[in-house]
Amino acid sequence: MNKSGQKGILDDANKVKELRSLIVQFDEKHNLKSKVTYKDIFEFVKKTHGQGEIEFFPGYTWWKTKGKHLVDEYNIVRKKSIRLSEKEELEVVDIVDLVEKHYGDKNTLIKNLLPYSHLVDRLVEKIEVLQSGLEDISRKLDQKNDIIKNLKNENEKLNTLLDGFFFMLVGSEKELKKVINTGETQCEAINYALTETFGNPIMYIEKFSQNVDMSNPKENRDNIIQLKSENSINIQKDDYDW
Secondary structure, three states: OOOOOOOOHHHOHHHHHHHHHHHHHHHHHOOOOOOOOHHHHHHHHHHHHHOOOOOOOOOHHHHHOOOHHHHHHHHOOOEEEEEOOOOOEEEEEOHHHHHHHHOOOHHHHHHHHHHHHHHHHHHHHHHHHHHHHHHHHHHHHHHHHHHHHHHHHHHHHHHHHHHHHHHHHHOOHHHHHHHHHHOOOOOHHHHHHHHHHOOOHHHHHHHHHHOEEOOOOOOOOOOOOEEOOHHHOOOOOOOOOO
16 A cells, blocks of 8 residues: 555555566567666556556656566576486576576676586596596407407317317217217226316317217228318307306
């Protein structure tokens, strides 16, 4: 209520809502400045009243005093907070809103955009750290791949050597066929060696039979066997237990 006991403009929610709407309308369609001024909105509302589009209009003094907060609230740039971490938040402005309201005010623009500059610098530093870490991980991975490749080659060589020793122990192609077909030989020493060397000698013998070429046998080949090429050997690591 005013001093005369009459209901003031700010006591009427509909009038306040109408004035807020006129502020937005003026700023979006007519305002050429970085923000809304009390004088400009006063003249715009007065003109609107003169055109019969509004039933009342506050005076200039009212806009500078009682209605001041309506303009000030509108001129405040919209802001929101974003979480950078569990303990840190950054209050950022609506850039479009900032530029629209303060494009002519260099100092205000710098003040509000400076946090973005700091944020970009921090992001660049973090990206550089992550990139360095990624390169280090990639380098270590390449080293491990080289080690695995070398170990695989050594394993293939050892398997080939083991196959050769095994055949030498068997002593003849005939005996080898018997071992392949039955999983054992009459030689107790070989049977013992197979059992002690491999947890599952049958599986080793089956794999061994896949790695030798016994086609087109010739005469007098008792101590000769043709092993397949190294590239064709494909013994899985866990196929037999050392």
